[in-house]
Amino acid sequence: MSVGTRAHRPRTRIQREKRELILEAALEVFSAHGFRGSTIDQIAEAAGMSKPNLLYYFRRKEDIFTTLIHRLMETWLAPLHELDNVGDPMTELRGYIRRKLEMARDYPRESRLFANEILQGAPRIMLLLEGELKALVDEKAEVIRGWMRDGKIARCDPRHLIFSIWATTQHYADFDVQVRAVLGPDRGGDGRFEDAARFLEQLYLEGLRP
Amino acid sequence: MSVGTRAHRPRTRIQREKRELILEAALEVFSAHGFRGSTIDQIAEAAGMSKPNLLYYFRRKEDIFTTLIHRLMETWLAPLHELDNVGDPMTELRGYIRRKLEMARDYPRESRLFANEILQGAPRIMLLLEGELKALVDEKAEVIRGWMRDGKIARCDPRHLIFSIWATTQHYADFDVQVRAVLGPDRGGDGRFEDAARFLEQLYLEGLRP
DNA sequence: GCAAATTTTGACCGATTGGACAAACGTTAG
DNA sequence: CTAACGTTTGTCCAATCGGTCAAAATTTGC
Numbered sequence A, B: 001m002s003v004g005t006r007a008h009r010p011r012t013r014i015q016r017e018k019r020e021l022i023l024e025a026a027l028e029v030f031s032a033h034g035f036r037g038s039t040i041d042q043i044a045e046a047a048g049m050s051k052p053n054l055l056y057y058f059r060r061k062e063d064i065f066t067t068l069i070h071r072l073m074e075t076w077l078a079p080l081h082e083l084d085n086v087g088d089p090m091t092e093l094r095g096y097i098r099r100k101l102e103m104a105r106d107y108p109r110e111s112r113l114f115a116n117e118i119l120q121g122a123p124r125i126m127l128l129l130e131g132e133l134k135a136l137v138d139e140k141a142e143v144i145r146g147w148m149r150d151g152k153i154a155r156c157d158p159r160h161l162i163f164s165i166w167a168t169t170q171h172y173a174d175f176d177v178q179v180r181a182v183l184g185p186d187r188g189g190d191g192r193f194e195d196a197a198r199f200l201e202q203l204y205l206e207g208l209r210p
Numbered sequence C: 001g002c003a004a005a006t007t008t009t010g011a012c013c014g015a016t017t018g019g020a021c022a023a024a025c026g027t028t029a030g
Numbered sequence D: 001c002t003a004a005c006g007t008t009t010g011t012c013c014a015a016t017c018g019g020t021c022a023a024a025a026t027t028t029g030c
Helices: A013-037 A040-046 A051-057 A061-082 A089-106 A108-119 A126-149 A158-174 A176-189 A192-207 B013-037 B040-046 B051-057 B061-082 B089-106 B108-119 B126-149 B158-174 B176-189 B192-207
Strands: none
Touching: A013 A040, A013 A051, A013 A061, A013 A108, A013 B013, A040 A051, A061 A089, A061 A108, A061 A126, A089 A108, A089 A158, A089 A192, A108 A158, A108 B108, A108 B158, A126 A158, A126 B176, A158 A176, A158 A192, A158 B108, A158 B158, A158 B176, A158 B192, A176 A192, A176 B126, A176 B158, A192 B158, A192 B192, B013 B040, B013 B051, B013 B061, B013 B108, B040 B051, B061 B089, B061 B108, B061 B126, B089 B108, B089 B158, B089 B192, B108 B158, B126 B158, B158 B176, B158 B192, B176 B192
16 A cells, blocks of 8 residues: 555655655756656656655655645745844845845755746645745735835835845746856856855845935 | 658748747747647647648647747847947846836746746757857947946946846746735736836846946 | 649557556564 | 565556658649
8 A cells, every 4th residue: 555545654764765765856857857847757767766666655746746846835935034124124135135046056956846836837836825925925025114114225115126036046046057058168167156146235235225 | 741841942821821820829838838748739729720730830849849939039139139338328228127027028928938948958049048148148248348337337247237137027927926926916917017117127226326 | 624732631650658556575563 | 483564566557649641632833
């Protein structure tokens, strides 16, 4: 009997290990080829097991994907959660941009996985977007609006500010090949994230000065 | 004999019309599901013809895709071509941002098609990126650098400036469902492009002030 | 109007894919 | 040791997909 069918039996050590192995392999494959572009065989091979064996731990291809994307959602939104009004507003925002850019650098697969899902119309995470994500953005937008009322940063639409930070930082993960191609072999090799950080820091520092 | 196999016979009226019909249908399907996520049957149905009939005009699925993406590349880069140093630098940049945002609003399918291709590693347009695109960006980066030397705009890396404009504007096409979900039914319905234009205009106007 | 060329269609094919299943193999607790 | 449970594998299947092909239907040039 497969793992999924057993009703609420606690997970075995092997089950925990193998499921992690599969999810790691699936992240690699899904982020590179998208959902439909990936096959169970590819994931199974990347995880070092046979296809029926993989299907013993996840009954359907889609189960792997949804498990993966729901889990990643938390880590992906962590930087925004950290944004609060304890420190200096400009420092807070700069820190947020820096953390988002670091995530694009260190977790490009996660970024591309999300981008792919959103591009396809987000069929599997629409409820998450309308629920948790919207609530989080609304909450943080209110924090930012407070900064504006206090005259700490320039007045603007805080939600579009958040969008622009998402867009500019994730661009370096999602459009990596384009960035590399345009920058050429010299600056595309490395250090492009430092350049990006410098540029974005300046843009937002000056652009949001009250 | 199929259209592709005949050696350089001029295109019939029907061939021109039907090929356009197919490319329009393919844009619709490919932009929604990506290359591997789309089937010839889907495209054929969207174009109102049978699969073998479609394959009479394009011998392979990939031929449709490459024809489509190469043709779109021109219109997609047109706004950047228009960026030159005849007018006031700030006005030029603001116009570029506005045009890019209008393209995201009016041609979201094209934007998503490109995004999808880049996300998959740009296997079919890598040469274009390293060739035409890089050359164009290099050229325009030099124009922008000239503005900086003249003290017209703040000094920064012009290529990352271009990246950020691409990212922020195309975000409203590629991540449309996310933007709508976060903004909610009220502002997601319409007018979000005006809000975005206002925000971006302010961000870049202030952020690039010399 | 007719022959040649073009266009359309239905039937078909091999490869791939997601998934089912039962049997074999391993592991572990008593 | 052994019985129960967990894990792995080989085999198989139906559906889908990209693409072929020959024949039928239509259009075009003269």
